[in-house]
Amino acid sequence: MTAYAAACKRVLRLGPELAGTRPISELAKSNGKRVYLVDTLALVRKLEAQGVESRQAQAITESMMEVLNDSMENVSGSYVSKSEMQKSEMFQENNLSMFKTEVKSSQDHHFSMLQHEMEKIKNDIEKMRSELRYEIDKVTAGQRLDLNLERGRIRDELNNQNQETTNLTTKLDREIHTLRAQLEAAKYDVIKYCIGTLASVSAVGLAVIRILM
Structure with missing residues (x-):
């Protein structure tokens, strides 16, 4: 060792x-x-x-x-190693490029979907506006028709009332004329009666005077 x-x-x-x-x-x-x-x-x-x-x-x-x-x-x-590092860099760049492509594609897809949704919402709003305008016109037309019918009914009632008033006026005028005629006749009878009474009184007075003389 x-x-x-x-x-x-x-x-x-x-x-x-x-x-x-x-x-x-x-x-x-x-x-x-x-x-x-x-x-x-x-x-x-x-x-x-x-x-x-x-x-x-x-x-x-x-x-x-x-x-x-x-x-x-x-x-x-x-x-x-340098080659492995380059491969790794290329792999990372490729992944980054793919990620950017996917992000851009996703953004374009979402933007397209957003535009589609906006167009759909606009169409729905326009449809709602058309339906609301139609309902308003329908209600307005119904109200106008009801108003015209009410005006016609009121006009008819006024015409009927005017006709009745005219008839009443005519009837009153006829009755007043009749009353006037009756009054004139009664007045003539009263005058005639007064004249007759005066003539009778005068005759009686003259007779009394003759008797006394």
């Missing part, structure tokens, strides 16, 4: 040199994980050149590869 720890310290000291031996390359996914490789053979040989046994060098190399793969996997899980 002491030799293994010393070898690990040597690997840490040689880290920059070992990292520069061969660039890290990304391979295809394997079992859901990304695998990153380095030139392990060169790494083992460098370890062996530093006095590390071949078996320990291979074990250290395998351990470093596992640590490296895990580290790179964590890093790749924490960060998003």
Whole structure:
């Protein structure tokens, strides 16, 4: 274990040199994980050149590869690649464009429905106005007819009353004329009676005078 720890310290000291031996390359996914490789053979040989046994060098190399793969996997899980970011941006832009289209379509639909409702309300108002105007004209015509009938009835009553008044006036005039004629006749009879009475009195007076003389 002491030799293994010393070898690990040597690997840490040689880290920059070992990292520069061969660039890290990304391979295809394997079992859901990304695998990153380095030139392990060169790494083992460098370890062996530093006095590390071949078996320990291979074990250290395998351990470093596992640590490296895990580290790179964590890093790749924490960060998003540029292509994925662009895809995400394109996806978000597409969603935003679709959302704007849907909002505009919804606004146009609601505006069209609102216009339709306004037209319907206007038509209903015009219909109500026409019906109200018809009812008013109907009531007005009925009132005019009733008024004309009432006027005709009153006119007929006035004519009847005038006719009755004329008849009464004529009757009264006839009766007055009759009374006048009767009065004239009675007056003539009274005058005639008075004359007769005076003549009788005069004759009696003359007879009395003759007797006395």
